[in-house]
Amino acid sequence: DTAVSQTPKYLVTQMGNDKSIKCEQNLGHDTMYWYKQDSKKFLKIMFSYNNKELIINETVPNRFSPKSPDKAHLNLHINSLELGDSAVYFCASSQVDEKLFFGSGTQLSVL
Amino acid sequence: DAKTTQPNSMESNEEEPVHLPCNHSTISGTDYIHWYRQLPSQGPEYVIHGLTSNVNNRMASLAIAEDRKSSTLILHRATLRDAAVYYCILRFSGSARQLTFGSGTQLTVLP
Numbered sequence: 452d453t454a455v456s457q458t459p460k461y462l463v464t465q466m467g468n469d470k471s472i473k474c475e476q477n478l479g480h481d482t483m484y485w486y487k488q489d490s491k492k493f494l495k496i497m498f499s500y501n502n503k504e505l506i507i508n509e510t511v512p513n514r515f516s517p518k519s520p521d522k523a524h525l526n527l528h529i530n531s532l533e534l535g536d537s538a539v540y541f542c543a544s545s546q547v548d549e550k551l552f553f554g555s556g557t558q559l560s561v562l
Numbered sequence: 563d564a565k566t567t568q569p570n571s572m573e574s575n576e577e578e579p580v581h582l583p584c585n586h587s588t589i590s591g592t593d594y595i596h597w598y599r600q601l602p603s604q605g606p607e608y609v610i611h612g613l614t615s616n617v618n619n620r621m622a623s624l625a626i627a628e629d630r631k632s633s634t635l636i637l638h639r640a641t642l643r644d645a646a647v648y649y650c651i652l653r654f655s656g657s658a659r660q661l662t663f664g665s666g667t668q669l670t671v672l673p
Contacts, residue, residue, distance in 0.1 A: 491665075518578065552608070553606050555603075
C-alpha cells in the first residue's frame, strides 16, 4: 500500500491552461504539505495544512490554490499555467514533530 | 529559519563508510537536526534525526557536535543504492511548520 500517493505522475500542458494535482495519504497524519522542486533541485515549501486548516502559505502566486476536503487529501490547483511553473511537485504528510513521508512526485511540464 | 551548509557533492567507494558533514552554526536550542535523502526520480525519504545525543538506526548514524553547530551523517557501509542527494535540515520542535530543504549533498558511490 502506498502511504502518500499523488496523481498524475506526469502532466504536460499548454501555457494558460488550468490543471490539478491530487494527493492522498493513508497514514492517518494530521498535516499535509506541497513542495516544489525546480530544475536546480531546490525543494521549497509551498503550502501546509493541519487538520484541513491552512497553516503555511509561502510566497506563491495566487494562481496556486490548495484544497483539503478532508485531512487525508490535499489537492493543488493551478490556474493560468506559465512556463516557470514547470517543476516536480511533491506532496508530503506527517504528524506534528514527526518525520515527513513524501509522494513520488508529479513532473509538470508547461509548453 | 536557521540555515544549514553542506558540500555540493561527495564520492565514496562501495562498502566503505561515508561521513556526510553539515554545518548549522545558527541552530537554536529547540531545533532538531533531520536528515533526508532523495534517490533519483523519487521523493525524499527520512533517514534519521536527533537533538543532542548521537543517534543510530538501521539506515545510518548521526553524530552531533557538542556545541550542536555541526553534525555528521554516517553510512557505515555504502552501497550503490545509497547514491542520492542527502539533505540536512533543522526543524523547530513543537510546530507543524515545514522542513526547509537546502541544496543537499549529492553522494556518488563508486563500485
